[in-house]
Amino acid sequence: MPGTITVWEKDPALVGRFTTAPIPDVAKLPLAFNFPAARPYSSDKTTEDFRYWNAASTLRRAADFWAASSTPPAEWNGMAVLDVYLDRDVALQSKYDGQSLSFYHGSPVGHPEVVVYSGASPDLLCHELGHAILDALRPDLFDRGFLETDAFHESFGDMSAILCAMQLPTFCAAVLQETAGRNFWSDSSLSRVAQQFGAALRMEDPKQADVACLRNAWNNHLYKDPAGLNNTGSATEVAANPHSFSRVFTGAFFEILAGMLAIRVGNKAAKPEDLQQVSCDMRDILVDALGDAPFGEHFYETVAAAMVRASLGPGSGRGPAVQTLFQNVFVRRKIIAPAIV
Numbered sequence: 001m002p003g004t005i006t007v008w009e010k011d012p013a014l015v016g017r018f019t020t021a022p023i024p025d026v027a028k029l030p031l032a033f034n035f036p037a038a039r040p041y042s043s044d045k046t047t048e049d050f051r052y053w054n055a056a057s058t059l060r061r062a063a064d065f066w067a068a069s070s071t072p073p074a075e076w077n078g079m080a081v082l083d084v085y086l087d088r089d090v091a092l093q094s095k096y097d098g099q100s101l102s103f104y105h106g107s108p109v110g111h112p113e114v115v116v117y118s119g120a121s122p123d124l125l126c127h128e129l130g131h132a133i134l135d136a137l138r139p140d141l142f143d144r145g146f147l148e149t150d151a152f153h154e155s156f157g158d159m160s161a162i163l164c165a166m167q168l169p170t171f172c173a174a175v176l177q178e179t180a181g182r183n184f185w186s187d188s189s190l191s192r193v194a195q196q197f198g199a200a201l202r203m204e205d206p207k208q209a210d211v212a213c214l215r216n217a218w219n220n221h222l223y224k225d226p227a228g229l230n231n232t233g234s235a236t237e238v239a240a241n242p243h244s245f246s247r248v249f250t251g252a253f254f255e256i257l258a259g260m261l262a263i264r265v266g267n268k269a270a271k272p273e274d275l276q277q278v279s280c281d282m283r284d285i286l287v288d289a290l291g292d293a294p295f296g297e298h299f300y301e302t303v304a305a306a307m308v309r310a311s312l313g314p315g316s317g318r319g320p321a322v323q324t325l326f327q328n329v330f331v332r333r334k335i336i337a338p339a340i341v
């Protein structure tokens with residue numbers, strides 16, 4: 001084994017975006033993993049050996065990020081060690097089932113030449129890990145069959161993908177370069193979650209993914225009463241299913257994240273460490289709010305109001321200006337009413 005390894009920063013579709021990482025200790029507590037037997041390292045991105053170390057490094061980094069939060073989970077929901085299956089079967093899928101993380105490989109119908117490994121994408125690894133983290137923090141929210149709690153679970157997965165990517169200084173620097181001269185609240189490799197997987201799903205059915213990725217956190221979707229929505233719809237409209245409806249909350253989150261960065265840096269240029277700091281501040285506001293948001297059918301409004309309350313402080317990156325930002329975005333998105341907080 002070399003002393004360090006090379007892994008994808010965020011998604012295999014971002015060709016050329018690698019970073020160097022230490023050899024991960026997947027068995028480290030808290031939030032340990034049980035992986036299949038370790039494989040020899042390979043820097044060849046097409047191999048199972050590379051995918052093993054890419055996944056081990058990404059999940060370790062992501063779990064450490066959440067373990068460092070202001071209200072960290074002591075362990076996974078009901079267990080100290082989480083099983084990880086890197087190539088469980090043939091499917092275009094990845095999932096958390098309450099016991100383990102599972103990743104698959106598959107091809108879009110009619111395109112056998114395209115083979116996608118969901119476990120190769122840090123976005124999907126960190127999305128599924130997000131489900132496991134939320135389940136550890138709030139076991140009462142998992143798989144309840146209510147649209148808003150199920151959709152919040154999906155949104156938390158995408159928020160986890162975005163926040164975990166922001167732990168990499170190399171990726172933060174690349175995103176700042178990519179968004180230089182325009183609003184950070186814009187379409188970027190940070191906002192686009194799971195580009196490679198999304199492209200494969202779109203080959204099968206364009207309804208299943210946003211235009212340039214699986215789901216784009218840069219969107220302008222507003223909350224609508226789910227009772228008036230269809231269960232399925234085109235990618236450009238919100239439907240009453242958890243993945244589609246999650247984009248309303250993730251969209252508000254990403255808009256607020258950009259606003260937090262603007263408040264932090266003022267009229268100075270943002271640096272990679274500014275991105276990393278606002279990601280930690282947002283993480284802590286999220287987990288603190290989860291301790292103040294009782295389960296209910298209208299969970300979006302409940303958790304958003306708790307985030308508005310938490311954003312006042314005390315805590316890093318909080319205060320009246322940040323609270324006003326949270327309030328304004330959630331109101332504009334129609335997730336909370338103007339007078340709710």
Ligand SMILES: [Zn+2]
Nearest residue numbers: 127131154157
């Ligand atoms: Zn999910």
